[in-house]
Amino acid sequence: MGSIKDKVAIIGVGCTKFGELWEKDPEDLVVEAAYEALDDAGVAPDDVQAAWIGILYPFTGLSGNTFSDPMKLFGIPVTRVENYCASGMDAFRNACYAVASGVYDVVVACGVEKLMDTGSAGLPMQGFSHPVFGGVSAPGLFALAATRCFNEYGWTKEDLARVAVKNHKNGALHPKAHFRRPITMEDALSAPMIAWPLGRFDCCAMSDGSAALVITRPEIAEKSKHKDDYVLVMANALATATGRPMFSNSTDFLGFPATRYAAKAAYAEAGVKDPAKEISLAEVHDCFSITEILNYQDLGFCAQGDGAAFVAEGHADVDGDLPVNASGGLKCFGHPIGATGCRMLYEVTKQLQGRADGAQVKNARLGLAHNLGGPGSVCSVTILGRKD
């Protein structure tokens, strides 16, 4: 196996404001994100040679036309990638391979989802209707991980609440976040219960949004508008675990094998030996507060069992030694499914370039984005680095 390292560069990023965008169609969101990315790259729409669109929800959009129709880009290839909640980052991954193969010079990866119109009840998740756990919800599933960890490690609702407080503090500063207000520990702890021990502030919201990236080879990036601050793709890992890990007797509910697989592959590909020391910042999949804590462990930011301490001790703060979700995360952006992975890459790119929309991480050189789906059956880990 080889590596994507030094073969692919990001030269433009775009992102809509996330939120309850009742007045916008998915087509509007794609156009808004993609045109912002193209403008950022200084690339004309007609210069796009191929595109990839990440979207889960078949009733919002189907096939490559989800991108080509609103963009009026006909004659070029557009692939739809769907991989549960990791759809957006996997669309980006496939776009990277196509560029690295030498076939295309300039391509776009875009993620989009519109959840407000139909809600997750419309999602094609018949898998949730398992004969044993029939009809369980996403909060209900992730709550099982929280209770198991409470029992195993002695974590508490306070440990979960610290994640929500940190992410709301960050999200309050981000102009594109859905929720833009700080919350207190008391707010988080007294919020209505969704699925014990996960209260309202432990769960990410339903949102609409889109994000896009313009990708090329480094030699072309060297002549681009962002020639001085383009971002290199250092690793592009995806891993599948069993399709319904939380319905499996072998699941220990103490972490996600898919994340561990993908992290191991990504670190090997990027040549990262000690992620806790080498990674400057991370956007991780905090669909629930407990997930973010488990991600710290699965990604090797801290030892197994130390996830709650990692956030409590401030390591994950914007001014900590490994800032996590400086954007506000899924907690403040919500999780329009296909969009999230590309939104994370948008954020990491701008952080590395020193032009974050919200809270800026200092001296960021190597950034990680982590997108979990399935729930827990698939994980995408991308590592981006500054050109210099």
Add this chain to the structure above:
Amino acid sequence: MGSIKDKVAIIGVGCTKFGELWEKDPEDLVVEAAYEALDDAGVAPDDVQAAWIGILYPFTGLSGNTFSDPMKLFGIPVTRVENYCASGMDAFRNACYAVASGVYDVVVACGVEKLMDTGSAGLPMQGFSHPVFGGVSAPGLFALAATRCFNEYGWTKEDLARVAVKNHKNGALHPKAHFRRPITMEDALSAPMIAWPLGRFDCCAMSDGSAALVITRPEIAEKSKHKDDYVLVMANALATATGRPMFSNSTDFLGFPATRYAAKAAYAEAGVKDPAKEISLAEVHDCFSITEILNYQDLGFCAQGDGAAFVAEGHADVDGDLPVNASGGLKCFGHPIGATGCRMLYEVTKQLQGRADGAQVKNARLGLAHNLGGPGSVCSVTILGRKD
């Protein structure tokens, strides 16, 4: 833009029997096709580094787990690609880029669909419910192309019937085809009408099936079980046209712009100057008899307006100068949507290797596979060549 040419090789292919496979799940079909391909390649399942799965129908399978779960291949990346009826060939295309990028050595591309359990009524094709053409069916849409061509070129039901007779003659010889009996012109012309002028034998059937390919780089293929007869990927084009061409006022119903875009790109990538002379054989998307005739034209096998003569004069016969659908085509295999593109590539590969299951085309050196979807909004064209 560059080319995939000489960067990717096919070293193993597998295909289930297509048909009404009531006793099999999609998981059974994936395992059957993929294990046949791995066995053909002499590659162990554990040596597969990544996979791509093409599937349209979200209620049959979702995400990469559609492949990883039945194959019990965990820890590796599996991407689901969906691009209407071209899903299978686009999965293969993305797998090729990943190999050509140098990141992976050995990967699998697989397509699968199971239509019998729910029928196309379950397909997520709400787009068919257009306010103008509300509720029109696929035969109803393609019938519009037939009537337009009857008017423009003087083609008749006999011209359509010749396609069905040719394909049934071929399919009768193929052990994996759904329908394996020859039909006469009288059979075709007297069949029950579906959507005038398309009768039962002008329409492909509903079927279940799966097909898979093992892909690697040529230098690895040189040491493989198929070192003497592996097949090279010469071009890998995909093109989108407007999402609902047959609902567009600008459509002339005399061909498919997506096919013309993709063919042009594929010929440029493979260095083909005169397809009618250089292509040895083709598997084309004959979802309806009229589609196959229009494909001849759109692919440059003959001039615009000469499609009906092309089949009438025997050019498309197995012993003609450009055999088309020597397998029996969609007409005899049916069209389990995600599977079809990979099934075509299976066929073209074995034809080029001189080991076709059914009718063998003589001296095949360059083969083309054409997968149309949308209907008409997306097209994939792959060109394969013998190693020597």
